[in-house]
Amino acid sequence: MVLSVKELSSWAQTKGYFAMLGRQLGDTGKLGNLGQGAFTTSNGSVVVRKDWKVLLVDITALPPQSVCPHDQSRHRRQRVGRDPRMLGGTETAPFGPDLKSGA
Numbered sequence: 001m002v003l004s005v006k007e008l009s010s011w012a013q014t015k016g017y018f019a020m021l022g023r024q025l026g027d028t029g030k031l032g033n034l035g036q037g038a039f040t041t042s043n044g045s046v047v048v049r050k051d052w053k054v055l056l057v058d059i060t061a062l063p064p065q066s067v068c069p070h071d072q073s074r075h076r077r078q079r080v081g082r083d084p085r086m087l088g089g090t091e092t093a094p095f096g097p098d099l100k101s102g103a
Helices: 011-025 069-081
Strands: 002-007 037-040 046-050 053-058
Touching: 011 046, 011 053
Parallel strands: none
Antiparallel strands: 002 053, 037 046, 046 053
């Protein structure tokens, strides 16, 4: 699994980059309660937007799971999406402290 974060310089750039990833990677549906916008891609990866940062969780290198092939990407996506450290606004989260709350 590869995690990558791109920090941009404005809301417009961030939203534009987020939308571009959706077009390039195949936005297959929104994910709720992650950042300020999130979606899954056609290969089961996850893209999340928070403030001026965009996180890509690329799961293409993960080994196959012991679930039916139809459910493999959904199963891996749920494992990643349920990790409270992913976007929790703590020092262990990839986005660091929540800038709006001043924490």
